[in-house]
Amino acid sequence: MKNTTAFRNDAYAKVTGIAKYTDDYTMPGMLHAAPVYPNCASARILKINSSAALALPGVVAVFTAKDIPGSVKFGQIIRDYPTLADGIVNTTGDVLALVVAETRETAIRGAGLVNVELEMHSALLDPEEALLPGAKLINPEHGSNVCNKHQVRRGDIAAGEKESDLILEETFTTSRIEHAYLEPESSLCHLRPDGVMEVIGSMQHPFSTRRFVASTLGVKLSEVEVKTVPMGGGFGGKDDTAALVCARAALCAWLLKRPVKLTYTREWSMRESYKRHPYKLQYRMGLKKDGKIQFVKVRMVADGGAYCSVTPWVTWRSTVQCCGAYEVPNVHCDVYGVYTNNPFSGAMRGFGSPQVNFAIEQLIEMAGEKLGLSEQEIRRINMVKQGSTTITGQVLDTHVVSLSQAMDTVLKEIDYDKKRPRCSFGNPLAEEWYGIGFAISYRGMSLGAEGVDFNSAIINVQPDGSVLIETGVHENGQGSESAMILIAAEHLGIDKSLIRYRMASTSNIPDGGTTVASRGTILGGGAIVKAAEILRERLCEALGETEISLKDNSIYNSEGKKLMSWFEAIKLCYAKQIYPYAFGVFQAPKVSWDEDTGQGNAYFTWVYACQAVELSVNPKTKKVTLLNMVAAHDVGKAINPEMLKGQFYGGMAMGTGYALLEDLPVEKGMVKPTNLHTYRIARATDLPEMKAIFIEHPDPLTPSGAKGIGEPTNEIMAPAIANAIYRATGIRYKDQPLRIK
Amino acid sequence: MMKTTINGKLVTLQEELLDKNLVQYLREDLGLTGTKIGCDIGVCGTCTVLIDMLPQRSCKLKVKDIIDKQVITIEGMAAPDGTLHPIQQAFVDCGAIQCGFCTPGMVLSTYALLYKNPQPSREEIRKALQANLCRCTGYQQIVDAVVKASKQMHHKTLE
Numbered sequence: 001m002k003n004t005t006a007f008r009n010d011a012y013a014k015v016t017g018i019a020k021y022t023d024d025y026t027m028p029g030m031l032h033a034a035p036v037y038p039n040c041a042s043a044r045i046l047k048i049n050s051s052a053a054l055a056l057p058g059v060v061a062v063f064t065a066k067d068i069p070g071s072v073k074f075g076q077i078i079r080d081y082p083t084l085a086d087g088i089v090n091t092t093g094d095v096l097a098l099v100v101a102e103t104r105e106t107a108i109r110g111a112g113l114v115n116v117e118l119e120m121h122s123a124l125l126d127p128e129e130a131l132l133p134g135a136k137l138i139n140p141e142h143g144s145n146v147c148n149k150h151q152v153r154r155g156d157i158a159a160g161e162k163e164s165d166l167i168l169e170e171t172f173t174t175s176r177i178e179h180a181y182l183e184p185e186s187s188l189c190h191l192r193p194d195g196v197m198e199v200i201g202s203m204q205h206p207f208s209t210r211r212f213v214a215s216t217l218g219v220k221l222s223e224v225e226v227k228t229v230p231m232g233g234g235f236g237g238k239d240d241t242a243a244l245v246c247a248r249a250a251l252c253a254w255l256l257k258r259p260v261k262l263t264y265t266r267e268w269s270m271r272e273s274y275k276r277h278p279y280k281l282q283y284r285m286g287l288k289k290d291g292k293i294q295f296v297k298v299r300m301v302a303d304g305g306a307y308c309s310v311t312p313w314v315t316w317r318s319t320v321q322c323c324g325a326y327e328v329p330n331v332h333c334d335v336y337g338v339y340t341n342n343p344f345s346g347a348m349r350g351f352g353s354p355q356v357n358f359a360i361e362q363l364i365e366m367a368g369e370k371l372g373l374s375e376q377e378i379r380r381i382n383m384v385k386q387g388s389t390t391i392t393g394q395v396l397d398t399h400v401v402s403l404s405q406a407m408d409t410v411l412k413e414i415d416y417d418k419k420r421p422r423c424s425f426g427n428p429l430a431e432e433w434y435g436i437g438f439a440i441s442y443r444g445m446s447l448g449a450e451g452v453d454f455n456s457a458i459i460n461v462q463p464d465g466s467v468l469i470e471t472g473v474h475e476n477g478q479g480s481e482s483a484m485i486l487i488a489a490e491h492l493g494i495d496k497s498l499i500r501y502r503m504a505s506t507s508n509i510p511d512g513g514t515t516v517a518s519r520g521t522i523l524g525g526g527a528i529v530k531a532a533e534i535l536r537e538r539l540c541e542a543l544g545e546t547e548i549s550l551k552d553n554s555i556y557n558s559e560g561k562k563l564m565s566w567f568e569a570i571k572l573c574y575a576k577q578i579y580p581y582a583f584g585v586f587q588a589p590k591v592s593w594d595e596d597t598g599q600g601n602a603y604f605t606w607v608y609a610c611q612a613v614e615l616s617v618n619p620k621t622k623k624v625t626l627l628n629m630v631a632a633h634d635v636g637k638a639i640n641p642e643m644l645k646g647q648f649y650g651g652m653a654m655g656t657g658y659a660l661l662e663d664l665p666v667e668k669g670m671v672k673p674t675n676l677h678t679y680r681i682a683r684a685t686d687l688p689e690m691k692a693i694f695i696e697h698p699d700p701l702t703p704s705g706a707k708g709i710g711e712p713t714n715e716i717m718a719p720a721i722a723n724a725i726y727r728a729t730g731i732r733y734k735d736q737p738l739r740i741k
Numbered sequence: 742m743m744k745t746t747i748n749g750k751l752v753t754l755q756e757e758l759l760d761k762n763l764v765q766y767l768r769e770d771l772g773l774t775g776t777k778i779g780c781d782i783g784v785c786g787t788c789t790v791l792i793d794m795l796p797q798r799s800c801k802l803k804v805k806d807i808i809d810k811q812v813i814t815i816e817g818m819a820a821p822d823g824t825l826h827p828i829q830q831a832f833v834d835c836g837a838i839q840c841g842f843c844t845p846g847m848v849l850s851t852y853a854l855l856y857k858n859p860q861p862s863r864e865e866i867r868k869a870l871q872a873n874l875c876r877c878t879g880y881q882q883i884v885d886a887v888v889k890a891s892k893q894m895h896h897k898t899l900e
Contacts, residue, residue: 017775477840
């Protein structure tokens, strides 16, 4: 296969339609479940009357919180999410009951017959109101509506104020948005004869799902096995919500001893699933005449909705990256994650950085303009460089800091300097307004100080030389299995056709944490490299050599002499009773964080990026037409170039939606858009041709040299578009999505 | 007896199924689960099938709508020996597949496009695929795949 051809181990199955997603599976005797929702965002549950539903032929059972044998509530950080609402309603996405029936249609009809009596309370929907003293508590056991607070205290803000020649104060807002994975949540569970609850589902994190299920059923982790099947997109959105759907299906299967499927409609999915956090960001920034930033003071309020989910982690990233990719000596940052009765907010591709970048990447240009500096100059003066110290005190000296390279590359490719003078700035004489804009970012890789960050891989070579591999990384659709196969092929020196990724299960390999934070390739790939090193030691042992190298399906000694083929070497291993089997672990390099000062080495490495866009705006209709997009990201090392490009394009497209199309207004706590006709994601005709440029500086701290890419691509297109729209219309839009006036 | 043709095979339609949703009939009664349900209201395009070579939303149709018609689902695209159709091969080669949930609908909409317009421009391709949503790829490599398929199919007809 040529390098220019994409590699995916699941491409054939997906392109022929034989790939089986959760809802494509059925089992003999399988039942179907459907949820019952409240009609308000805050209430006390007085009574749930199931008799009418149970009288419907085909309805088998109606379950409520009192039927849960284990814990009613679960959560990744704070255990505040009820799998079924227990006594109170906190948000319109709460599930009051599950109706189980012989067919899905009957279950849905039955759900409509469950009679719920509620004592309605007024809902608390504004996070600023929720912060006021005396506000009602959304989760009284938490003791406060502040789900979490992070801060940075660096330098001396008063001194920074004194040094500043220009001070800007601006407020930005960003909206709640939907992941809009094309496959709604689904789960199929059955109790196996060996007593294990087997779960398949459309979820991003099998191990988290296993914890949710085991907690709900009140069983041990070893008594639940979660298996991986193809999944129709996640983008961070199939963690808690998807695990909850699995926990509910497992609950029904547990109580009825029959297989139960729970497949969500798009309407249920949009009502219940967590969203990207809406933010209010209030910035005060001071600069010297020469353009150097003296201080940043910022307050952010993130609406976490009714439950915690991963709000503390999302807002932590916003805290670490609160000043964008710039050096700032004096920083005072307060970030609040707040409980309200709104739909809850959680992980979404970008994870707390798209909101910050939307603000800071406009603010820096606004400052530059006031000082008579171009958008390139003001960035160049302040951006992090080799050896820079970040606002959390981290010195960037363990890898190549390629931010200026990324910016220069993109601006050259899009021919920025030549096109910039054509910008219309709302020229009343122009028939079509033209604008060009860009944004830059740096992004801390993987989980950073927000979580335990390690992963494992198994390489299991069969007697015929074929190889089974597995890692603790989950295939979300991004092609992680293919990337792992390619890394294994490189480090074992064998053809990739010899390697098969084993169907993943939580019973096969230790918990490797969630496949989020763009950490799959770094962590899983790192573990594969470690396992390959151990396997090489096994081969050395079998061959009686101290050093060998592996390439072209062969084993070579240190002088480069071919000793034998891969296949002969494996045979020799088995003959000598040495298993060619390796378990490798990659532990992310140590990071640190001080909650009081917000200082520490927050992430072990960073990705540098620039994205640019050209667009036109029709002065009469205000229609925005995107003309061209270019992105460059330092990926460390490109593992699977075509799939890598796909991450670029997909992120740029999602960022475009964030800027121009996507919004989830909430009315009385209810998400107004109900399906994809009222929630608009980018279509093929909304997007221009895109160009992806790889910058490769292999990272010394990752065994494969690769960094992450899934999220960096989705964190700066929105500000790039906002900047281009400013130069087209002459108006700054500080609220996302941009509604052109 | 009412009949239809699905992926080249003559199928008898039972009276009691005529009012069933087509997508459910395909998935549940025929086991053709390559046809997906993403929105169930005819917006996302994951349930696309070809009826007399026109792309249609199977979630918006009933079984009675396919009486005496030629229906093609994704399962009907590859050759009986498993060889991929040039459109499918191009999707694989161009990296046009990520989660794969939109892929069946995309492939079928492409087939309908190239049947009508064997050498479409990139803009015409985008228009033809605008009713098929994809959240993963940004469509760039899907458009690349359609261009590649059109070239290959054109080349084949010239041979």
